[in-house]
Amino acid sequence: MNLDNPKYFNSRETSWVDFDFRVLEEAQDKKNPLLERLRFLGISQDNLDEFFNVRVATLLKKKKEKEPEDAAGHTPHEQLDMVLAKTQELISQQGHILRRMVLPQLSRHQIKLLIWSKLTDEQKDYFEEVFEEDIFPNITPLKVDDSETLPFLANDSINFIVRTHRGDKHSRVIIPLPEDMERVQAIPGVSNQFILIEDIIRHFLKRCFPGQQVDAWALFKITRYMDYDINDRNSKKYKQAVVKTLEEREHGSVIRLETTLNSNLTLIDWLAKCYKLKPAYIFKLATPLELTFVNSMIDQIEGHADLLFKKVIPYDPEVFQETPMFDNIDKNDLLVHHPYDSFKPVLRFINQAAMDKTVTAIKMTLYRVSKKSPIIKSLLEAARNGKEVSIMIELKARSDEANNLKWADELEAAGCKVLYGIPGLKVHSKLCLITRKVAGAKKHYVHLATGNYNDKTAKLYTDMGLFTADQVIGDDAEKIFNYLAGKTQEPTLKKLVISPNNIRDYLMDRIDEEIENAKAGKPNGILMKMNSLSDTKMIKKLYEANAAGIKITLIIRGICNLRTGIPGISDKITVHSIVGRLLEHSRIYIFENAGKPTVHLSSADLMKRNLSRRVEILFPVLNKVLNRDVREIFNDFSKDNVKARNLEANDKWTRISHRGIKSFNVQDYLVENQVPIMNKRLFETGIMKEEN
Secondary structure (H helix, E strand, C coil): CCCHHHHHHCCCCHHHHHHHHHHHHHHHCCCCCHHHHHHHHHHHHHHHHHHHHHCCCCCCCCCCCCCCCCCCCCCCCHHHHHHHHHHHHHHHHHHHHHHHHHHHHCCCCCCCCCCHHCCCCCHHHHHHHHHHHHHHHCCCCCEEECCHHCCCCCCEEEEEEEEEEEEEEEEEEEECCCCCCCCCCECCCCEEEEEHHHHHHHHCHHHHHCCEEEEEEEEEEEECCCCCCCCCCCHHHHHHHHHHHHHHCCCCCCEEEEECCCHHHHHHHHHHCCCCCHHHHHHHHHHCCCCCCCHHHHHHHCHHHHHHHHHHHCCCCCCCHHHHHHHHHHHCCCCEECCCCCCHHHHHHHHHHHHHEEEEEEEEEECCCCCCCCEEEEEEEEHHHHCCCEECCCCCCCCCCHHHHHHHHHHHHHCCCECCCCCCCCCCCCCCEEEEECCCCEEEEEEEEEECCCCCCCHCEEEEEEEEECCCHHHHHHHHHHCCCCCCCCCCCCCCCCCCCCHHHHHHHHHHHHHHHCCCCCCCCCCECCCEEECHHHHHHHHHHHCCCCCCCCCCCCCCCCCCCCCCHHHHCEEEEEEECEEEEEEEEEEEEHHHHHHEEEEECCCCHHHHHCCCCCEECCCHHHHHHHHHHHHHHHHHHCCEEEEECCEEECCCCCCCCCCCCCHHHHHHHHHHHHHHHHHCCCCCCCCC
16 A cells, blocks of 8 residues: 555645634634633734744745655645745734624723724823833834844844934834833723733834934834754753854744734835845734734733633642642552643642652653742752752753753752753653652652643643552653663663654554454554644554554644545544643543553654654553543543534534534533542542542
């Protein structure tokens, strides 16, 4: 069977933009609370900015280096043309949704984003004073004559360019928006009405140029190339390389220019020439620039809880609060499903380890942590208490490099051993190993997870974590940390599986077993949930399973290069994408295994970067109760007919019809039922005794 036909694959980049369209659908969905629809607009903007920073930047690099076609048969040049056309359409939809749908409906609730002409005279007087006392002193006009004198402007910065004249002398000046001022300004005398700071500045532009005439102005935002590689992986030299790369990245070439429809296009054309941008990379918006301002606006709105999602209150069972985590784990493995289950047991596990006199060592991988991380606080306390603390902290975690550098320095200063990983690889695994001395013997306790050790995102992302005192898994974890410390080559493990060399092969072997089971007439099936599927080898293997008659269900939030509905190739593969109030982030891999289903969780998506260029972990769920629970949760996800979209044979993502059947929103269901779900799990695993 020849599976190399480009018609069997989608383009990774266009699939990524399709995901942002699904996010934008949530801003259109009238069933979502109104302020949450506004927030989804901001999320779509944030996604799009990252896409240009990284993926468009990478395509430009591939085009320059004349790299070959992707699996879908598209050259980098063709991919750029496709994604630029799609993003123009997406931006047009953003404008329509904001101006025609969301803002008019907010106005009915007396929540308004006003322009200068809609202010009262009294309000104008107030903002004139704000301009004179607060804004004007923080404005720094930067004169420019040509591209050689164009000042440095930060990525995603918003700026005015103004053309002035005095007599027959003409000038161009750039004015960046003040960085230290709130962009969304509350209007005095009324509740929940706002104006953007650029609208105030625009009205008073003439005051910035005494003795001159303002001929024209334009508001613009630039996006820079931000995808830089770091090759040096040696301790302090590596840290220095990261710092240097961050500095270089800040000065990356400009790859996108955005402006507003009321801006002077002659000035924008001049800027485009200075930045050497073609028309396809210039975007004229019917909305304010940088829609993420909506988050600040939402934070300032008072008295409208009814226009927001009902707050999720994660469940933290009393047994986790009252009984030491080590004692609970000694009884049985524990499974937590965030944010339905609280992240506090994870924090408690590490904090108790820091204080427990029997604990001799704590080892962790950290990829993204919060800026005020309680986990870091516990690790510092552990070091002060004389524990051996070894932390693998990934300095190349995109957008978190500076935060991780800060924590690395603080951990080292406290006496922790900070590891920086394997040359050429990014460490994306989520692993914590705690070693105790119990009755004179060494005993391991392990936490493995699909998501980061981040107490903030754990409230927004759906992830799963497993606590275990399985000593074989503990020994495997110890070998992994020795590998990360450079003490050994990639280890041979008994229960855990790691990339870059093993996860792909392991999963392909499991698929081969399902194929053999199908041929033998034994129960078979494949269920997978992940963020993205783009690894060509894995897609081909799934096509092989489809050809063997195996039913395959995939739940994929984002990128999907696999195409459905191809006769004999993918006609037994169903692909759903769930986009809702919580960001789906867990990775689940389930195989029917001739009637004895195996369940694995992982930090890895099925992307080439995860399977070939990262250290990831795939871990088994061995306890029968927990194995069943994960399969039941997957089944719940597959039943969603409210927030799920189905990937059709024409590559379109369509809402799943629930005509004639009851609506089922899996995230709402888990929010409402997580207490009984967790309690049942704890009763059946012997962690908690059932009350009479």
